[in-house]
Amino acid sequence: MNPELSLLETFLHGEKYYLPSVAANNVIFGFNDDQMKVLLLKITATEKWTLPGGFILKDEELIVAAERILKTATGLESVFLQQFGVFGGVDRAKEEMKTLPDQLKNVKISEDSFLLQRFVVIGYLALVKYHLVTPKCDEVTQCEWFDLNNLPPLTFDHNLIVENALKVLRFQLSYLPIGYNLLPEEFPLKSLQLIYETILGRKLDRGNFNKKILSYGILEKKEKFYGGGAHKAPYLYSFKKEIYFNALENGLSKDF
Amino acid sequence: MNPELSLLETFLHGEKYYLPSVAANNVIFGFNDDQMKVLLLKITATEKWTLPGGFILKDEELIVAAERILKTATGLESVFLQQFGVFGGVDRAKEEMKTLPDQLKNVKISEDSFLLQRFVVIGYLALVKYHLVTPKCDEVTQCEWFDLNNLPPLTFDHNLIVENALKVLRFQLSYLPIGYNLLPEEFPLKSLQLIYETILGRKLDRGNFNKKILSYGILEKKEKFYGGGAHKAPYLYSFKKEIYFNALENGLSKDF
DNA sequence: ACAAAAGTGTTTTCGATACACCCATGA
DNA sequence: TCATGGGTGTATCGAAAACACTTTTGT
Structure with missing residues (x-):
């Protein structure tokens, strides 16, 4: 979920390093097998898939945080990456977040821990070359490509966020070129x-x-x-x- | 700057009521005398004009906060109001903010006070009927319409924010109707x-x-x-x- | 030879633009 | 009656859409 802190550490003292109340989520698009794909990840112990996301370091530019999150999930840097919206519903996440500690290791987490606070999420959309990405898996996290037209139910309001990303792309299609970041050289x-x-x-x-x-x-x-x-x-x-x-x-x- | 707390109170204990790190700024457009206008305000004791803005209550939806800010500045509700971007540069505001306490009343404010923290600003753009607005002035705050084509230098990155609002409006012009919120009935x-x-x-x-x-x-x-x-x-x-x-x-x- | 997919050309329609012309009004 | 601004019509151009025809490939 972030490069420096484990999920548990973030729960316990994320506020030391991160800007409170603000998070970023990336909608990462790729193209393979004649289909558009979206990169999703899942904490193995949990049910739902989720968009790659993370928090913003206290002295970190937003776009830099988004790049860091992208690199963590894909290993890539310097691709098309663009802010496309803000999602800030009250309690959009709290109930789902609360269940996380149990599912993880039955750790008791206090009500006011960092991750249980309200977050305003900034959406970034990325276009990447599918074949350059090795979805990053480890013991805690799975990472996989999904067909854009066949996404599973996602955590929080992430399905909505993907739809919005797509809507923005659709508009840009009429006045910006696209493809360089999605297709191979030829x-x-x-x-x-x-x-x-x-x-x-x-x-x-x-x-x-x-x-x-x-x-x-x-x-x-x-x-x-x-x-x-x-x-x-x-x-x-x-x-x-x-x-x-x-x-x-x-x-x-x-x-x- | 916000309806409940005075500026000084916000400096001292804004964190009790507001979401930290997040603020909203409104670009309020009106139309009068054959010209587009933008509503700006200024704390009398300071130099620069600024966009109407404020903070988000801990359990308040973003759009509701934007509506509250709009109402405070104009007295209006239920107009065209739309999120259009996020502005989150590190230290975009800190230096200017620091000078505020002096200009206000030489109050000593600690380095870690609420208002001196880093803020991610969510930009909202509003279209309102000029003649329905009575720019709200009091002892502390001036509030005035300015010609869009002749804006003064604004605080922080607010000139940039206005430009972005305009760019977004320009795009929407090609696929959305406009005018109902800017013109009289006939x-x-x-x-x-x-x-x-x-x-x-x-x-x-x-x-x-x-x-x-x-x-x-x-x-x-x-x-x-x-x-x-x-x-x-x-x-x-x-x-x-x-x-x-x-x-x-x-x-x-x-x-x- | 044939089917499938790719390349290329033709026709029609529609919207954007430029501009012309006439109308109504008060000075 | 004249200048000014408002309403309406026409001609042109280019882009978008629909579609037909030809070419190349492996089977």
């Missing part, structure tokens, strides 16, 4: 189209999608890929990094 | 156009604007308004509330 257009379709939640026309995505001038055509299947081999493409990252800053525009 | 199209122009930061074509806004079907034509000026009298319009509020939920769409 990929067929169809993969990118599948990402768009998953985020938008609807099918897109192949011809129109190709025309549009190519018109942005962020893609470079590579070799054909003879991959198997009785059909025409697709060309592979890669992103032109400079143009891609410029578009991330300034928005997409047609290149003519 | 108004000429030109007023609405001016709001759009201010938020977008550019001139719009009158003919095209009228066609587009009418195509949404959210407006109802009323009487002509003979107001003065040597020119054709404009029609007045009012919003069709049901359609307007439905569009706020589900987005704007053409009515045919």
Whole structure:
């Protein structure tokens, strides 16, 4: 749940190191096997899966905390990572949190312990290359990818948080490029189209999608890929990094 | 700065009542005299103007806190009020805060007092009817409307927060209706156009604007308004509330 | 040869934009 | 009657959508 303190230690004296009342949760998206995935973790002793999250050190920038949480769960740094909302319902978590100590080791925790306080959660969304991630498991924590369209019930309001992350992505799709952080170096257009379709939640026309995505001038055509299947081999493409990252800053525009 | 505690009391024992580390700031927009306005306040003894803000009671929903802050500054409730971002830089405020006690009454405040802690600020943006607001002044606090295009230097990172609020509004303009909370019951199209122009930061074509806004079907034509000026009298319009509020939920769409 | 998937082209429609023209009003 | 601002109509352009046709591949 955090790099320095064990869960138990956080219960007992998290307030020494962390900003009280504030936490961060990451919605980490990946793409594999033609599907969008979300990285979830679970404390082995508990029932529900949860978003990777953690607390903010007293002198730590919010984004740095989010990066730290991302690195703990995936080993990755410097990917697309963006704040997308705040979730602060009163008692959104308390009842569920209370059951944690029992499930863990029957430790008695006082009512006013750090983790039982009210937290305002800042949501961050991350896009990462699936194949670069080794979901980090140990004795206490499981970590796994789930299909975005088939998530289990999550702790607290985390299902809501994922939905919000998706909604924000959907809006950004119309003016920002996407894919560089989700796809391997070279990929067929169809993969990118599948990402768009998953985020938008609807099918897109192949011809129109190709025309549009190519018109942005962020893609470079590579070799054909003879991959198997009785059909025409697709060309592979890669992103032109400079143009891609410029578009991330300034928005997409047609290149003519 | 908050309804229950004086500034001094908040300094001394804010932690008894408020969630630590979290605060809310409201960017309150109004429209008058053909211009967008922002409501600012200033503690008389200090230099800079600041956004209306406050803290979150320990068992208070975030949005309720934002409504409370809005009501304190304007007397209004139930207007358009929306969370739009989080601002949490380390030490974004500390140095400026430190000078407050001196300016107020030379009270000695300990280094670890409530107000000198680090705060994560949640930004809310409100749209209100200018003429319904009586900016609330008392001995300690001034409260005034400022032209959006001519804001003074604000405390902390509040100028940045206003800019962000505007950016968010600009995006929403393309898929949500706006104006009901800014205009009187009946108004000429030109007023609405001016709001759009201010938020977008550019001139719009009158003919095209009228066609587009009418195509949404959210407006109802009323009487002509003979107001003065040597020119054709404009029609007045009012919003069709049901359609307007439905569009706020589900987005704007053409009515045919 | 055939099915499946990829690439490419055509047509139509719609919205955004620019701009023209006429109308109403008070000075 | 003239200047000013308001209402409405037209022409153009480009993007989006629907869809057809061709090409390439393994079986």
